[in-house]
Amino acid sequence: MLRIAVCVKAVPDPKEATRIKIDPVTRTLLRRDVPLVTNHLDRNAVEAAVQLKEELDAHVAVISMGPPPAETIVRECLALGADEGILLCDQAFGGADAFATAYSLAKGIEKMGGFDLVLCGMASSDSGTEWVGPKIGALLGIPVVTAVREIVERDGRSWKVKASLENGYRLVRVRLPALLTVTRELNTPRALSFSGIVSARKKEITEWGINDLGVQEEAVGLRGSPTITANLTIMNGKDSKRAVEMITGTREEAAERLVEKLAAAGML
Amino acid sequence: MIDLMFTEEQEMFRKAAREFAETSVAPHVAKMEETGRMSDELIRALGEAEMMALTIPEEYDGLGLGYTARLIALEEIGRVSAATALTLQVFALGVAPITMFGDEEQKKKYLPGLAKGERLATVGVTEATGGSDPKSIRTSYRKVGGDYVLTGRKCFITNSHIADTITILARGEENPDLFTCFIVESGVEGFKPAHEEHKMGMRGCNTGWLVLEDCRIPGENLLGEEGRGLRIAMSAIGEVGRAGMVGCALGLHTACLEASVKFAKERILYGEPISNLQMIQNKLAEMKIDLEAGRLLGYRATSMQDKGMRASNELAAAKYFTTEAAQKAAKMAVDIHGAYGCMEEYPVSRYLRDSFLVGASAGTSDIMKVIVARWALE
Amino acid sequence: MPMHDNMGARCGAVWVIAEQTDGRIRTGSLQLVGHARKLANQLGTCLEVVLLGGNLVGVIQPLFAAGADRVYLGNDPDLALYQPEIYTEMVVKLATEQEPEIMLVGSTSMGRELAPLVAARLQTGLTAHCIDLVLDENGILEQRVPAYGGLVSITCPDRRPQMATVARGVFPMPQLDEDSTGEVVPLDVPDEVPGRVQTLEVIREEPEGVPLEIASVIVAGGAGAGDLDGWCKIADLAKVLNAALGSTRPAVDEGWIGLETMIGQSGKVVSPELYIGVGLSGEMQHMVGITGAKVMVAINSDAKSPVFEQVDYGVVDDCRKFVPVLVEKIKEHRERALSRSSRSHGPTSI
Numbered sequence: 001m002l003r004i005a006v007c008v009k010a011v012p013d014p015k016e017a018t019r020i021k022i023d024p025v026t027r028t029l030l031r032r033d034v035p036l037v038t039n040h041l042d043r044n045a046v047e048a049a050v051q052l053k054e055e056l057d058a059h060v061a062v063i064s065m066g067p068p069p070a071e072t073i074v075r076e077c078l079a080l081g082a083d084e085g086i087l088l089c090d091q092a093f094g095g096a097d098a099f100a101t102a103y104s105l106a107k108g109i110e111k112m113g114g115f116d117l118v119l120c121g122m123a124s125s126d127s128g129t130e131w132v133g134p135k136i137g138a139l140l141g142i143p144v145v146t147a148v149r150e151i152v153e154r155d156g157r158s159w160k161v162k163a164s165l166e167n168g169y170r171l172v173r174v175r176l177p178a179l180l181t182v183t184r185e186l187n188t189p190r191a192l193s194f195s196g197i198v199s200a201r202k203k204e205i206t207e208w209g210i211n212d213l214g215v216q217e218e219a220v221g222l223r224g225s226p227t228i229t230a231n232l233t234i235m236n237g238k239d240s241k242r243a244v245e246m247i248t249g250t251r252e253e254a255a256e257r258l259v260e261k262l263a264a265a266g267m268l
Numbered sequence: 269m270i271d272l273m274f275t276e277e278q279e280m281f282r283k284a285a286r287e288f289a290e291t292s293v294a295p296h297v298a299k300m301e302e303t304g305r306m307s308d309e310l311i312r313a314l315g316e317a318e319m320m321a322l323t324i325p326e327e328y329d330g331l332g333l334g335y336t337a338r339l340i341a342l343e344e345i346g347r348v349s350a351a352t353a354l355t356l357q358v359f360a361l362g363v364a365p366i367t368m369f370g371d372e373e374q375k376k377k378y379l380p381g382l383a384k385g386e387r388l389a390t391v392g393v394t395e396a397t398g399g400s401d402p403k404s405i406r407t408s409y410r411k412v413g414g415d416y417v418l419t420g421r422k423c424f425i426t427n428s429h430i431a432d433t434i435t436i437l438a439r440g441e442e443n444p445d446l447f448t449c450f451i452v453e454s455g456v457e458g459f460k461p462a463h464e465e466h467k468m469g470m471r472g473c474n475t476g477w478l479v480l481e482d483c484r485i486p487g488e489n490l491l492g493e494e495g496r497g498l499r500i501a502m503s504a505i506g507e508v509g510r511a512g513m514v515g516c517a518l519g520l521h522t523a524c525l526e527a528s529v530k531f532a533k534e535r536i537l538y539g540e541p542i543s544n545l546q547m548i549q550n551k552l553a554e555m556k557i558d559l560e561a562g563r564l565l566g567y568r569a570t571s572m573q574d575k576g577m578r579a580s581n582e583l584a585a586a587k588y589f590t591t592e593a594a595q596k597a598a599k600m601a602v603d604i605h606g607a608y609g610c611m612e613e614y615p616v617s618r619y620l621r622d623s624f625l626v627g628a629s630a631g632t633s634d635i636m637k638v639i640v641a642r643w644a645l646e
Numbered sequence: 647m648p649m650h651d652n653m654g655a656r657c658g659a660v661w662v663i664a665e666q667t668d669g670r671i672r673t674g675s676l677q678l679v680g681h682a683r684k685l686a687n688q689l690g691t692c693l694e695v696v697l698l699g700g701n702l703v704g705v706i707q708p709l710f711a712a713g714a715d716r717v718y719l720g721n722d723p724d725l726a727l728y729q730p731e732i733y734t735e736m737v738v739k740l741a742t743e744q745e746p747e748i749m750l751v752g753s754t755s756m757g758r759e760l761a762p763l764v765a766a767r768l769q770t771g772l773t774a775h776c777i778d779l780v781l782d783e784n785g786i787l788e789q790r791v792p793a794y795g796g797l798v799s800i801t802c803p804d805r806r807p808q809m810a811t812v813a814r815g816v817f818p819m820p821q822l823d824e825d826s827t828g829e830v831v832p833l834d835v836p837d838e839v840p841g842r843v844q845t846l847e848v849i850r851e852e853p854e855g856v857p858l859e860i861a862s863v864i865v866a867g868g869a870g871a872g873d874l875d876g877w878c879k880i881a882d883l884a885k886v887l888n889a890a891l892g893s894t895r896p897a898v899d900e901g902w903i904g905l906e907t908m909i910g911q912s913g914k915v916v917s918p919e920l921y922i923g924v925g926l927s928g929e930m931q932h933m934v935g936i937t938g939a940k941v942m943v944a945i946n947s948d949a950k951s952p953v954f955e956q957v958d959y960g961v962v963d964d965c966r967k968f969v970p971v972l973v974e975k976i977k978e979h980r981e982r983a984l985s986r987s988s989r990s991h992g993p994t995s996i
Binding site: 071072075076079191192193194195196197198201 | 276277279280281283284285287288291292317318319321322331333337341
Binding site: 097098099102127129130131133134135137138139142143144145146147160163164165166167168169170171172173174175178225226227228229230242243244245246247251252254255256258259261262263264265266267268 | 727728730731734754755758759761762763765766767769770771772773774775777788798799800801802803804805813816818840842843844845846847848849850851863887919920940941942943944954955956957958959960961962963967968971972974975976979980
């Protein structure tokens with residue numbers, strides 16, 4: 001049996017992202033009142049796992065780290081076809097950066113027992129980072145392929161995948177157990193269905209805190225995070241009006257200057 | 269202590285329905301408005317998304333989810349397309365007489381197909397004499413051997429041309445006081461849909477006439493008992509049809525409010541968004557209050573139903589309130605949009621047209637008041 | 647000079663993980679080296695570059711020209727393609743020995759995979775896609791990232807190296823000093839790697855049209871195009887920027903382009919990094935379809951057009967005349983950027 005662990009993240013609904021504020025004291029994001037949704041690319045990861053399950057003898061476990069409301073998205077993944085859910089939920093996990101998050105999730109995956117495949121969405125929509133997946137892989141000591149857009153071939157435990165590059169792809173051979181992060185090209189996630197939701201009634205979600213994982217408080221959450229977010233420049237988000245800079249001069253000069261401006265903004 | 273919160277599961281139903289509405293219903297809206305026809309593809313999508321299975325018991329391949337889950341689904345679909353919500357709500361209305369009063373054979377024969385969307389249902393009660401006074405119908409039946417022969421005309425029938433499993437109310441040719449319901453399948457001889465209506469709103473929803481001319485159906489298609497037809501039809505309409513219209517109205521109302529809020533925040537007048545103007549805020553507040561109140565009425569009624577209680581009085585109050593409120597909300601939404609509101613490019617013009625149809629379906633506001641007054645005077 | 651506590655002679659170096667394509671150092675790597683040079687100067691430490699590849703003879707000079715003091719060079723046929731296992735192993739081993747203070751990686755496909763693998767192994771922090779890197783008064787690297795309508799500064803005060811990936815094109819191309827040289831330290835390819843993951847092949851693909859919804863650059867045209875010919879000029883601009891081409895209702899109504907490209911209230915909602923509106927007046931119906939664009943530009947012949955109240959940069963000109971000039975200037979800029987990486991520009995003055 002192929003044992004698959006899928007890491008999912010509850011993120012603030014991107015459609016309501018403007019309501020998110022940065023706490024000037026704790027310097028973490030205030031996500032209060034903003035509904036949580038499953039990170040979009042994580043839905044592709046769940047879909048990939050469920051498709052594998054439909055084809056092979058596989059068991060799909062979903063693992064997430066987050067506050068109690070994140071249970072909803074774990075339940076949602078069960079409704080989408082995963083078999084069981086794990087929620088890492090503890091005050092101590094709060095404020096974790098990518099490293100501390102990856103550490104906790106890696107510990108969670110280890111505690112879940114053996115696994116053959118770990119799947120993650122390639123990036124999270126809220127922070128835009130792509131680190132948690134590969135870091136979990138590195139901490140678990142298994143090979144990692146990021147940005148997988150197609151599983152080309154499965155020859156027992158030796159898989160061939162296409163990994164997206166800026167201008168093409170890499171053809172990669174990877175031996176299981178492995179961690180893959182996936183892109184939206186990999187599949188079209190199925191819709192949440194009413195019968196799926198009903199079937200999720202019978203599936204279990206287990207909640208683990210730091211004691212269950214046997215990790216030190218210093219190793220997780222804000223305290224276990226090497227990075228600190230500081231010195232926020234909070235731009236005035238209320239005034240959506242941009243201060244226009246008119247580019248003048250002859251046609252040639254104006255074009256030249258516009259190119260300079262765009263280059264300086266990193267847009268060319 | 270009463271619990272007025274949705275469960276986690278109900279919130280997930282809402283999410284699923286919203287996702288479905290936004291991805292699978294929304295793309296069809298423009299064409300449906302333009303052609304005045306329900307899309308076959310959308311019907312298939314509704315079936316695949318199990319939207320027809322919600323109210324059908326699990327033992328007949330349905331989901332058996334009850335009235336609250338159904339109201340959630342209708343509200344979310346109505347938010348995107350009131351016409352689609354109306355179509356869907358009437359499928360369930362058509363299923364109700366069979367689940368409520370059908371015998372085991374009838375349930376086995378019809379419900380699994382209806383749950384999958386392979387069969388589509390409706391109810392034929394209303395005639396030219398009106399729907400609010402079913403005792404004045406003229407469609408008649410007579411017994412010929414073991415069969416029944418039906419003759420008459422039904423009008424303003426939602427899903428008239430797309431439904432194939434239809435509960436028809438008729439009265440005895442010999443004893444006109446004997447009202448009886450029959451399941452008529454669209455393929456039978458002597459039955460045909462006629463005259464598709466062109467409505468001012470809910471344009472994508474199919475409405476038309478049904479003509480029965482010496483339409484002979486087998487005896488086993490008699491639904492419930494002979495002479496119990498009025499009760500069957502009224503129970504289905506009172507418990508399922510009205511609840512469905514509450515869903516359509518709530519969805520439409522939500523759409524009106526969302527479009528208005530969006531527009532008011534974006535539209536700049538006197539150098540600031542019009543959402544800063546108290547005149548606009550007043551309208552938004554009224555819309556919001558009515559929506560909140562309407563949802564309380566509607567979901568209270570369905571939660572009673574889910575507990576096995578009858579709620580036809582509560583649903584009459586909810587239907588009156590939510591459909592009237594949706595109409596008011598649609599007008600305010602158009603008003604807030606100013607000239608933009610009159611442009612077909614903005615959805616509020618559609619909302620306004622649709623809002624006039626939520627009142628008329630499944631009993632007008634006046635009839636709802638008759639019921640509520642009777643309830644008050646009890 | 648501001649210095650980190652335990653710095654002085656023992657302060658680790660500033661590192662850049664460079665990349666090359668077809669025997670040429672990537673422009674982004676040279677820009678990164680240019681900025682890293684400044685950081686190294688401020689810290690009073692040296693700038694070292696790690697470069698891994700398959701056939702690197704005659705490739706590394708631009709790194710010195712851009713300011714590198716030392717290049718750790720892994721030049722081996724086994725390294726010709728990016729191999730995550732070997733690359734990670736080599737960088738981790740070297741970093742463990744050399745203890746760099748800072749390690750910068752470009753936000754490229756490779757960098758985005760390699761950086762987290764290395765950072766996790768080194769148990770250090772990693773900031774994603776920075777748009778600026780400065781040193782604070784204690785010599786700590788402030789890694790600036792845009793987030794939620796503001797700019798946050800991320801630091802990694804206690805662990806080393808301080809690691810960041812850097813967004814494309816945020817630093818200018820440094821002046822290159824062709825005569826500049828430095829030390830080349832050859833790296834051995836580790837004998838034993840598990841071989842559990844292997845890049846077999848890299849396949850290039852010509853990008854087809856970019857879908858609007860996910861495009862990072864969008865050029866949108868409106869009625870100001872005047873006619874189909876004018877419209878084609880706007881399309882040329884989109885092409886040279888590898889941008890998706892969007893439209894307004896009038897452009898669709900004129901039949902210059904299909905409805906599927908319409909942006910706005912009744913069209914698509916987009917959120918590109920860069921939006922350039924050409925010959926359109928900024929009607930609300932169109933503008934509401936653009937959310938969260940980082941930089942917005944408008945080109946319109948009417949100085950009073952409301953579009954100029956909604957963008958960062960405005961040019962008042964007839965778009966049919968201005969756009970072709972702009973296209974040429976963009977091409978020139980691209981060529982200059984390319985040639986800078988291999989040509990001398992006199993002594994560096996950093």
